[in-house]
Amino acid sequence: MGMDMGGMMQYIQEMQKKVRDMTVKVTSEDGTVSVIMNGHQELTQVIIGPEVFDKKDAAELSAVIAETFSQALTESKKMLQEEIKKVTGGMGLPPIPGLF
Numbered sequence: 555m556g557m558d559m560g561g562m563m564q565y566i567q568e569m570q571k572k573v574r575d576m577t578v579k580v581t582s583e584d585g586t587v588s589v590i591m592n593g594h595q596e597l598t599q600v601i602i603g604p605e606v607f608d609k610k611d612a613a614e615l616s617a618v619i620a621e622t623f624s625q626a627l628t629e630s631k632k633m634l635q636e637e638i639k640k641v642t643g644g645m646g647l648p649p650i651p652g653l654f
Contacts, residue, residue, distance in 0.1 A: 569641070578633055580626040586610070587618045589626040593634050597623065 573593035581588040586606045590599040600623075606615055 573634060573637065576633055576637065578626055578629040580622055580629055582618045582622045584618070587615075587622045589619070589622045591623075591626040591630045593630060593637070595627055595630050597626075 574596075576593040577590055577598065579588055579590045586603045586609070588599075588601040589597065590601075591597055600619065602615070602619075606618075610618070
């Protein structure tokens with residue numbers, strides 16, 4: 555059973571919204587920084603605990619943020635891959651510009 559072009563475009567738009575609404579939150583090992591990212595790998599929030607300002611200098615804080623961001627990016631990609639597997643029954647999708 556095929557899908558017409560209009561149905562395909564509607565499906566792609568629905569998937570884009572669903573993925574954008576999906577989020578991952580990753581917290582640094584020491585618990586001082588959290589990063590929230592959506593399924594489009596867009597950074598939506600950085601949370602820095604007040605205790606950071608008493609314990610870390612700027613270089614340490616930058617390193618913790620960068621590491622936490624990298625972990626969030628990895629988790630966001632995994633989340634997206636799992637969602638694609640669910641939708642396609644494990645077949646994957648061909649690259650569709652702007653979809654994810």
